[in-house]
Amino acid sequence: MARQNTVFKEAYNRCLAELSTNDNLPSEPELGERLGISRTTVRAILSRMHEARLINWDKRVKTVLRGPEVQDFFPDEETNSLNDVIEKSFMKRILTGDAEPGTQINEAELAREIGTGTTSVREFLIRFSRFGLIEKRPNSHWILKGFTIDFALELTEVREMFELRSAASFAHLSDDHPAWADLDEIEAEHHVLLADIDARYKDFSALDEKFHLLVHRASGNRFVVDFYDVIAFIFHYHYQWNKAFARARNERAMIEHLDYIAALRSRDPDRIEAACRLHLNSARQTLLQSVPG
Structure with a gap:
């Protein structure tokens, strides 16, 4: 409802x-x-x-x-974009219950569950299918192909290439670029979350997405920014796939973010690359550990 x-x-x-x-x-x-x-x-x-x-x-x-x-x-x-609503509903469906490789996804059922039209659901599924996690079948049915180790490795490889490039570009932004003010705000949100980590560690995934999107936008490359939709989609939800040690994992990631933010402010290319690689390596390990099975 x-x-x-x-x-x-x-x-x-x-x-x-x-x-x-x-x-x-x-x-x-x-x-x-x-x-x-x-x-x-x-x-x-x-x-x-x-x-x-x-x-x-x-x-x-x-x-x-x-x-x-x-x-x-x-x-x-009080409102979210229709695409956000469909995305959240779809991910909840494949992350809960018995959604395993081979599970059928019906456009009409998903649309009815969300309260939206089948056309919007179909358009979303078509866009999502390019990630290779679902496949179209006849009669408005889709098959869940499953999240595999190979998929996770390919995704992280591309993410690391794009983010290293974007982080390096961040250092060259002008002093009055609005990204620096956004970075200040994101840093403050990290401190607030860390101060109440026991109660709010589950809120980290949204903040994680916000921070990395800011970094990717510094690339000034529309394809890098567009690809971040794929990254956010998977990395945002992988926190739900593996809840083991979630508090400790999120706290460590937030501390790595703060070191990463300090490196960006230093404008030192070597320091930025080191902080970026350290954090991306942690994210890679967490994602691999979250692969079902």
Whole structure:
């Protein structure tokens, strides 16, 4: 229900934009296709808009009464992008229960579970399939191929090449580049998390993703940044595959991050490379240990 509520809020905000450019809203199927959501969610959105006197909904006629105002939107912190919702739901499905190589994934079932349209789910699965973890079969079915040692090794090899290059580029950013302020903020978040490590060690994966994405962006290379989606997708969730010693592992990674951050600030190429290699080696070992079986 929480996932469906998030889908509803995110889609509702996007649907509000339709009110500014139309006198009448399109049909329910067309609106669902346009927003990538189910008919049930479309009706829930229309019902709320009718109650808020944004539209007059009379069977097939949906007349726009007024444009949206700031208070009509759900706050950003209550919404996630539709792709994020599908990603989290998909990963939860393959990381829990008995999802082993050969497990079937049905587009319609996944869409129904999330509360979104099958088109959005299909587009996500097509993008995800290029990683080699799932494979398309006839009749809207997909097969989980499994996360293997070979896959983990290939992923870490590419990650290390890209991140070493990106970290070296970070040292050459101008003094007034906004990345330095972002680095300050991320460092402060590390200290806050470390101060409450026993209760909050599970929050580390999100901070880990935020830090490494900042480093990768310093490369200025769109392909490096785009590939980080793959890296984040796997490395973010591998913490859930192997929960053994998670607290100690996350605490060590945070300390390595702080050394890494100090190295970036030094602008010393040798120091940056050493800190980067040390941390990436730890991440490689953790990922390999998380491979099922």
